[in-house]
Amino acid sequence: MTKKTWLGSAVSLTLLASLLAACGANGSPNGNSNSPNAGSDNAATAGGTSGAAANADASKNEPSEKPVTINFWFPGESQVLEDYFINAAKEFEASQSHIKVNVTVLPSGADEIDAKLNAAKLSGTYPDVFSAYLIFMGTRGALNEFADLGGYLDKWEDKSDIQESALDLGKYQGKSIGVGYFPAPEIMTYRKDFFTEAGLDPEKPPTNWEELKADAEKLTVKDDKGNIVRAGVDVPLNNASPFFEAFMRQNGSPIIDEEKGVPAFADQASTEAFEYLTDLYQLGAIPYDYQKKDTVPFVSGKSAISYLTPAAISNLLKDKPDLKDKIGFGPVLERKNHVAFTGYRLFTIGSTSKLKDESWAFITFMMSKDQMWKRYKQLQIPIVRKSLEDQFIAANPAINSVLIDYVKSGKGKPVTPFTTRYNKYIHQAYEESVTKAKPAAQALQDAQDALIQELKTIK
Amino acid sequence: MERAADIDIPAVRSAGAEAVVRRRKRRLDADPIGYLLILPFYLFLLLFVLAPIGYNLFLSFTNYNLDTMHGVGINNYKALFYDRFFGIALKNTAIYAFFTLVLTVAFGQILAVFLNYKWGGIKWVRMSFFSPYVISMVAASMIWLWIYEPSHGVANTLLEAIGLNKVQWLQDTKWAMPAVIFTGFWKFLGYNVVIFLAGLQGISRDLYEAAAVDGAGGFRQYLKITIPQLMPVTFFLIVTGLINNFNVFEQIQIMTGGGPLNSTTTLVHQIYNRAFQEFLIGYAAAMSIVLLFLVALLTAANFWYGSRSHES
Numbered sequence: 001m002t003k004k005t006w007l008g009s010a011v012s013l014t015l016l017a018s019l020l021a022a023c024g025a026n027g028s029p030n031g032n033s034n035s036p037n038a039g040s041d042n043a044a045t046a047g048g049t050s051g052a053a054a055n056a057d058a059s060k061n062e063p064s065e066k067p068v069t070i071n072f073w074f075p076g077e078s079q080v081l082e083d084y085f086i087n088a089a090k091e092f093e094a095s096q097s098h099i100k101v102n103v104t105v106l107p108s109g110a111d112e113i114d115a116k117l118n119a120a121k122l123s124g125t126y127p128d129v130f131s132a133y134l135i136f137m138g139t140r141g142a143l144n145e146f147a148d149l150g151g152y153l154d155k156w157e158d159k160s161d162i163q164e165s166a167l168d169l170g171k172y173q174g175k176s177i178g179v180g181y182f183p184a185p186e187i188m189t190y191r192k193d194f195f196t197e198a199g200l201d202p203e204k205p206p207t208n209w210e211e212l213k214a215d216a217e218k219l220t221v222k223d224d225k226g227n228i229v230r231a232g233v234d235v236p237l238n239n240a241s242p243f244f245e246a247f248m249r250q251n252g253s254p255i256i257d258e259e260k261g262v263p264a265f266a267d268q269a270s271t272e273a274f275e276y277l278t279d280l281y282q283l284g285a286i287p288y289d290y291q292k293k294d295t296v297p298f299v300s301g302k303s304a305i306s307y308l309t310p311a312a313i314s315n316l317l318k319d320k321p322d323l324k325d326k327i328g329f330g331p332v333l334e335r336k337n338h339v340a341f342t343g344y345r346l347f348t349i350g351s352t353s354k355l356k357d358e359s360w361a362f363i364t365f366m367m368s369k370d371q372m373w374k375r376y377k378q379l380q381i382p383i384v385r386k387s388l389e390d391q392f393i394a395a396n397p398a399i400n401s402v403l404i405d406y407v408k409s410g411k412g413k414p415v416t417p418f419t420t421r422y423n424k425y426i427h428q429a430y431e432e433s434v435t436k437a438k439p440a441a442q443a444l445q446d447a448q449d450a451l452i453q454e455l456k457t458i459k
Numbered sequence: 460m461e462r463a464a465d466i467d468i469p470a471v472r473s474a475g476a477e478a479v480v481r482r483r484k485r486r487l488d489a490d491p492i493g494y495l496l497i498l499p500f501y502l503f504l505l506l507f508v509l510a511p512i513g514y515n516l517f518l519s520f521t522n523y524n525l526d527t528m529h530g531v532g533i534n535n536y537k538a539l540f541y542d543r544f545f546g547i548a549l550k551n552t553a554i555y556a557f558f559t560l561v562l563t564v565a566f567g568q569i570l571a572v573f574l575n576y577k578w579g580g581i582k583w584v585r586m587s588f589f590s591p592y593v594i595s596m597v598a599a600s601m602i603w604l605w606i607y608e609p610s611h612g613v614a615n616t617l618l619e620a621i622g623l624n625k626v627q628w629l630q631d632t633k634w635a636m637p638a639v640i641f642t643g644f645w646k647f648l649g650y651n652v653v654i655f656l657a658g659l660q661g662i663s664r665d666l667y668e669a670a671a672v673d674g675a676g677g678f679r680q681y682l683k684i685t686i687p688q689l690m691p692v693t694f695f696l697i698v699t700g701l702i703n704n705f706n707v708f709e710q711i712q713i714m715t716g717g718g719p720l721n722s723t724t725t726l727v728h729q730i731y732n733r734a735f736q737e738f739l740i741g742y743a744a745a746m747s748i749v750l751l752f753l754v755a756l757l758t759a760a761n762f763w764y765g766s767r768s769h770e771s
Contacts, residue, residue: 114735121525143526143738227625237630238718286610287630289716295608302610420736424544431720437632450543457541458742459522459531 069100070355070362074131075113075345076105077311084378092365099358109291110135121145128353129362132178134169134344134412135419141172142417147349149176152360158367158385165410166384170346172415178346181367182375183382185342185406186242186307187399188330191323194219194230194304205305205330209250209276212305212333213283219304220284228284231303234296235277235285237431241413241423243290243307244430246341247273249411250333256414256422265426266441266448269336274433274440281434305330309343310380310403329402332409342410382407418455425451512751518744525738535745545746547721548729554636555725556704559643564696566644567651572685574652575659585656589649596646600713603642604629607714629715632722639723642710647703651696658692659685694765698758705754726750 072089076082082105089101106113110133117140120126126145140146153159153167153176162179170178192202198218206212216232223229236243248255253269256262286297293299298306299316308316317324332340347363349356365371369388375381376392382403383392393400413419429447432438438446522531539545574585591599606613607628615625628638662685670680686693708727711717717724717732726746734743 111736118525118735139738143524145526238716287627288609297610300610418737420732424732427718428720431718435719437720453541458538458739459534 065098067098067100068355068358069102070128070353070358071102071104071125072129072131072362073104073106073116073127075108075133077108078315081311081379084375088366088371088374089362091371092362095365096361099361101362117145124352126350126352128350128355128359130348130350131182131345132348134180134346134415136348137170137172137178137346138413138415138417138419141175141177141415144351146172146177147351147353147356149179149349149360153179156364158364161385161387162367163384163386163408165342165408166344169344169412169415170348178348179363179367180344180346180384181372181381182345183342183384183407183410184309184311184344185340185382185403185410186246186309187313187340187403187406188305188333189298189308189313190305190328190330191298191301191326192328193326195328198304202328205328206333207331208334209247213276213280216280216283216305222284228286230301231284231286231297232305233280233283233285234288234298234303234306235281235434236290237281237285237287237434238289238291239427240290240430241426242341242343244273244277245411245413246307246339247277249339249341250335250337252336256416258414258416261416263422263448263451265429266444270444271441274430274444277430278434278436278440282436307341310382310399313399314380329399331402332405338409340406340410342407342412344410344412418451421454422451425454515744516748518741519748521741521744523740523744525740528741531741535742536749538742539745539749544721544724544729545726548724548726551636551721551723552705552707552725552727555640555643555707556701558640559647559704559707560697560700562640562644563647563651563700564693567648567696568655568686568689568693570648571652571655571659572681575656585652588652591646592649592653594646596709597713599642599646600710603638603645603710604714607638630719632720635715635719635723639710639714642714643704643707646710647700651700654692654696655689658689662688694761698761701757701761702754705750705757 072085074085085105086103089103093100104127106116113133113136117126117130130146132140132146137146149170159167166180166183167176169180170176188205190205195202195205195215198215200215200218206215212233219230219232220228221230245255248265248270251269251273253265253267253273255265255270257264286302288295288297293312296306296308296312297303298308299312313327317327332338347366349359349363353359369385372383372385372388373391376383376395382400383389384407389404393404414422416422425447429438429443432443433440437443519535520530520532521528522535570588574581574588594602609615609625609627609630612628614628618625626634628634666684666688667680670684675683706727707725708731711723711725711728712731715723717728727750730743730746730750733739733746
């Protein structure tokens with residue numbers, strides 16, 4: 001080979017090496033490649049602290065007065081919610097001298113959050129504090145992603161002031177891994193003007209299953225061809241488990257035996273609940289996906305009764321202020337059990353966090369009376385402190401007296417490692433039932449058998 | 460002549476191996492810069508394609524769940540036979556792939572023939588057919604979600620205008636898959652049209668003139684000249700379309716979430732759910748290996764059929 005060829009090769013090799021080195025170089029001037037904000041949709045450092053410095057401090061794991069930065073992730077839902085958390089983090093930073101908070105806003109969908117958390121877990125950038133949905137207590141709790149908060153809770157002087165349900169929901173297999181702070185009950189919401197139009201008393205919403213069905217019949221409006229113009233009650237078709245689980249539980253079904261960890265929804269109670277909901281659906285419901293809140297018929301005036309979260313009600317009233325006096329709220333329906341569906345968000349600490357003490361300090365700040373009341377005032381999030389109950393009801397008796405009952409009697413998604421798989425089968429059974437593809441009993445039995453079979457074979 | 464028994468086989472093998480090494484060295488010496496310049500591509504292929512496939516194959520024999528990992532032999536593959544969703548997804552994927560492919564290739568070719576004529580504003584017409592292809596599938600799915608909306612959607616408004624009843628496009632098991640297929644057809648038709656147009660413009664005019672002299676009409680020319688001359692292009696579109704259609708995911712995830720009653724769930728949708736919603740990474744890896752072999756098999760069958768057609 002000639003000298004020229006070798007020289008050419010050497011130059012090419014150098015160029016290639018430079019190219020690869022450039023590609024691999026860290027884009028961050030401080031070299032903080034582990035920053036969880038690197039790939040986040042919307043991130044803000046409340047105090048503007050350098051992520052590199054923070055991580056360097058974090059690695060030392062010293063609960064001292066040296067400046068440290070904790071990473072806090074929460075699911076976004078609206079600009080108001082995001083603003084609240086970012087401001088709260090700033091207030092926390094101002095309240096003491098050494099802990100900074102790196103705030104990251106996540107997408108609101110559980111599946112999108114799962115994707116983010118999976119990536120964070122695999123890259124070693126799991127957040128210190130994470131605002132988790134209730135479903136994560138089982139699905140991600142089983143993967144040991146959350147730290148045991150038992151020790152912190154035992155020493156926390158305010159523990160006795162927190163509603164028991166907010167603490168119980170954060171337990172997985174007896175271990176406390178989350179502290180509930182954001183109840184999201186599904187409240188019966190109805191249009192008073194439609195009630196009047198149908199000849200019903202607008203101040204008397206349905207109080208049990210029979211009344212709901214009777215009212216729904218009277219409230220359903222059809223055109224000359226028999227097409228539904230307005231549904232009596234919203235009965236979702238897809239992803240509707242928060243909706244129908246409330247009916248299953250009200251009728252006495254345990255849905256899942258959480259102690260034994262086995263499905264228990266193919267029972268008489270669930271069958272009756274599904275048959276009842278099938279009747280409601282067949283009255284003339286407008287099918288929609290329960291997870292797509294913007295498609296709820298009630299929001300566009302196409303139904304008279306619906307189940308909505310406080311946030312959805314608040315957004316509706318903000319978009320259509322003229323509805324303020326036309327909307328009423330119904331109680332938890334009476335049946336065998338006094339129970340409603342209440343979704344929850346909980347504060348958790350990542351099991352890999354090296355700043356657990358600082359993270360707990362942030363959680364206790366966020367659980368303080370002051371912050372809880374701010375959350376109610378700014379975001380209409382119901383309170384979970386017993387000492388705030390009277391103040392909460394007095395602030396808006398019309399809705400809050402109803403709301404507090406929903407929160408107290410609220411039960412969320414079953415906390416099991418297989419909740420996602422359970423969802424798949426129960427949604428199928430529900431869809432089969434309400435569309436009359438199968439009788440309710442058969443749909444439930446088939447779903448339970450298939451789930452048990454899957455849990456045995458696919459591990 | 461030397462007898463076979465007298466030949467020193469190890470020595471011959473050694474000499475053969477040395478010859479191979481010498482030949483390789485000669486090739487490297489002949490053009491080291493060339494090899495060096497293609498090195499990044501091979502490094503990329505190794506790091507980002509072959510290594511992940513190998514790792515995925517390894518994972519398919521484990522029960523990895525993002526927390527723990529144990530070997531489970533071929534249990535994941537055995538479990539596929541008991542997984543009703545896998546069977547449904549396989550069937551749905553085949554239906555989606557078949558209909559989307561047939562529609563986009565058939566209509567793509569016919570449209571390309573019409574768009575190959577020179578008439579006023581033809582560039583704009585061509586561009587309008589191609590424009591859906593450059594839109595992201597996520598955006599396109601959102602648009603079609605709005606079109607298929609049951610109470611106020613454009614599709615049902617049109618049906619009502621001509622006196623027909625509304626259809627629950629994405630909520631009815633009968634209509635959900637056709638609705639998703641139509642979205643795919645709308646999205647990919649333009650790409651096929653453009654490729655067919657390029658193929659058409661490569662066909663010599665002499666062939667058509669000769670056929671016309673022999674008395675062949677337009678339809679006969681299309682059958683006897685256009686279709687055979689477009690065979691390589693058609694073959695390319697079938698192979699790439701098949702691979703794309705087997706990987707259908709975004710529109711399913713956004714428009715139907717696999718429902719109603721799993722009538723639109725597909726293989727990739729199931730892989731995603733199993734891996735990232737249910738944390739059954741090992742099992743999902745087994746599913747993706749099956750998908751890989753399925754696509755490879757179909758592609759190989761296409762190539763075999765293509766080469767046979769070419770020879771004949």
